[in-house]
Amino acid sequence: MPRSLLDLEDADAGPIDPREYLEAALRWHFSERTGSRLWLTLAEDLDFDPITDITSFDGLSRFPDIGRHLRDSSIEDLVPRGLEHEPPPSVFETGGTTGSPKRLIYTERWIRRALAWKTEELTGAGFPVGRPWLVAMPSGPHAFGHTTRLQARALRSVLHTVDLDPRWVKKLIAAGGAPDAYVAHLVEQLGHIIRSQNIAAVTTTPPILSELLLHEELTDRLRRTLRYLALAGAHLDDDTYDLIAEAFPDAVIHNIYGSTMVLTTARIRPGTASPPDAVYDGYSPFVLFNVVDPDTGEPVAYGERGQVRMSHLSSGVFIPNNLERDSAVRVPGRAGGIGDALTGIRPLATFDGDRVIEGVY
Numbered sequence: 341m342p343r344s345l346l347d348l349e350d351a352d353a354g355p356i357d358p359r360e361y362l363e364a365a366l367r368w369h370f371s372e373r374t375g376s377r378l379w380l381t382l383a384e385d386l387d388f389d390p391i392t393d394i395t396s397f398d399g400l401s402r403f404p405d406i407g408r409h410l411r412d413s414s415i416e417d418l419v420p421r422g423l424e425h426e427p428p429p430s431v432f433e434t435g436g437t438t439g440s441p442k443r444l445i446y447t448e449r450w451i452r453r454a455l456a457w458k459t460e461e462l463t464g465a466g467f468p469v470g471r472p473w474l475v476a477m478p479s480g481p482h483a484f485g486h487t488t489r490l491q492a493r494a495l496r497s498v499l500h501t502v503d504l505d506p507r508w509v510k511k512l513i514a515a516g517g518a519p520d521a522y523v524a525h526l527v528e529q530l531g532h533i534i535r536s537q538n539i540a541a542v543t544t545t546p547p548i549l550s551e552l553l554l555h556e557e558l559t560d561r562l563r564r565t566l567r568y569l570a571l572a573g574a575h576l577d578d579d580t581y582d583l584i585a586e587a588f589p590d591a592v593i594h595n596i597y598g599s600t601m602v603l604t605t606a607r608i609r610p611g612t613a614s615p616p617d618a619v620y621d622g623y624s625p626f627v628l629f630n631v632v633d634p635d636t637g638e639p640v641a642y643g644e645r646g647q648v649r650m651s652h653l654s655s656g657v658f659i660p661n662n663l664e665r666d667s668a669v670r671v672p673g674r675a676g677g678i679g680d681a682l683t684g685i686r687p688l689a690t691f692d693g694d695r696v697i698e699g700v701y
Contacts, residue, residue, distance in 0.1 A: 344368070345655050346422070349626075351453040358625040358678050362397060365653040366390050374422030378413055379658060382406070397628060397678045400651050400660040401637060407601070407662060410442035418445055420655065429656055432483035434600045435506040435573075444600055446483060447656035454604045455487065457623055459494045461607050466592045468567045469495050471540035474533055476502040476526060476548055477573065483600055484572075488543070500537060502529045504548075506573070523551045531558050541568040543596075546576045546584075553587055563588055571615070572596035572605075575686050581616050597685055601662050602627045602652040609674070609681065619671050620682045627652050628679030631670035634663075639680075645669050648682060 345368040347353060348361050368374045370383055370390045383390060388402060410418070415431060423429065427448045433441040463469060473492055479485025479501065492499035504526055509519045526548055533539065539562060542549075549571060553559055569584070569591045576595045585593055595615035598605025604627055606620035613619070622628045631646040632639055640646035648664040668682035 342367070345374075346426075346449065349449055349453060349655050351449075351456050356625060358397070361625040362394075362653070365658065366394055368422060368655060369420065369658040372421075374420055376420045376658075377417040378406070378409055381417075382409075397625070397651075401630075401649075403660040405661050405663060406659065407442060410444065411440045413443075415443065415445075418443065423447065423655065426655075430483075430486065432486070432600060433481040435478065435482065435510070441481070441507075442601065444483070444603060445656040446486075446603060447654070450603060450654045450656055451487065451490065453626070454623075455490055455494060457607075458491060458605065462491075462495065462568075464610075465594060465608075466568060467495060468540040469497065471497060471567075472500060472537050473497040473541040473543070474500045474502075474530070474537070474539045475542070476504060476530055476544040478506050479503050480505075482506075483603070497541065500533045500539070502526060502533070504545075519547075523548060527551050527555065527558075531555065534558050534562050538565045540565055541570075542566060543570040543572065545573040546571050546580050547574055549584060550580055553583060559587055563590070566591045568592050568594075570594045570596050572598070576616050578616050581614060585614075597682070599650060599662075599664060601659060601664070602650045603654070603657060606682065613683070617683055620685065621674050621677065622650075622679055622681075624673070624677040624679065626654055628673075628677075629668075629682055631668055631680050631682065640670050642670050642672060645684065647688065648685070651679075 343360070343364060345364040348356055348364050369376065369379050372380065382404065394400070394402065419429060430446045431443055432446055433443050475488050477484045477488065480503070489499060509522055512519055512522070530552060566588050567590065569588060571594070593615055594608060595618065596605050597620050604623060606622060609619040609621055628651050630639060630649040632649050634647040645667055648666045648668050650662050650664055652659045665688055666685050667688055669684040671681040671683050673679050673681050
């Protein structure tokens with residue numbers, strides 16, 4: 341008898357055959373007993389049967405991009421029926437870079453799996469386990485704040501936080517304003533913590549850290565104790581990376597790439613280039629990347645640049661064909677994995693006809 345998606349998704353499930361996982365995910369999301377109201381309704385207009393006609397991960401490109409449905413659908417329509425007896429899922433939202441926020445379902449089962457995967461990466465990269473960690477990233481409706489608290493617990497680190505509201509900054513920039521005063525406000529809060537605590541790890545965005553570097557007192561104080569620095573949420577260019585690396589020569593520097601739309605981050609492939617040009621792998625078979633021609637949707641050649649397309653398959657969410665606001669160079673995925681790896685990631689100038697605004701995140 342085929343194993344259920346819940347069994348395969350469990351963090352203790354052991355090795356997973358990608359084909360078996362794909363089949364289980366399609367059975368789950370397109371069966372009346374377990375699927376969500378949203379996907380069961382959308383399936384009525386598909387010109388194929390997802391359970392019988394999709395036999396490989398390449399077939400995920402046949403599904404529609406459901407991004408717009410995640411902006412205004414009720415949560416009751418998004419939660420799969422098969423989760424009825426599971427703990428209630430958490431709901432998190434995107435930052436609203438490309439329009440009104442989208443809502444995503446995070447199950448406890450998925451959070452456990454993603455947390456274990458990320459903890460393994462961080463410890464392998466030299467994260468200073470058990471030492472103070474300072475994070476200036478979105479919380480509130482955003483997943484980053486919630487999962488970071490769980491991550492800190494897994495890493496036995498005391499967590500210090502500074503909240504940031506990416507939506508307000510994007511709104512300010514769109515109206516022709518400058519985020520200078522808001523960034524100064526964030527750095528002031530960071531300063532209160534850095535002056536009094538021995539911070540060994542920091543996670544924030546490149547624009548915020550760039551502003552911090554202008555404050556020599558704070559930079560000198562942080563340099564004494566910092567051993568791990570993660571940058572996320574906005575593009576990291578070569579010049580900014582060089583300045584940061586020079587300022588903190590004793591710290592491991594990581595550039596995080598991920599998306600709320602796939603409920604986790606990519607993993608940096610060890611031994612590749614410096615952070616702006618590192619190679620990023622998805623979490624196969626749960627999260628996979630493809631690099632495609634934005635006009636045709638077809639894969640570009642290896643070594644060529646195209647638009648990033650992401651897919652996520654878990655019991656809480658089925659997002660099979662989500663175009664991201666980023667471009668990247670296509671790289672072969674890891675042996676035994678599914679999909680492409682990415683390098684040279686940078687934001688598109690426009691997305692769905694709208695200007696992409698990063699701000700501080």
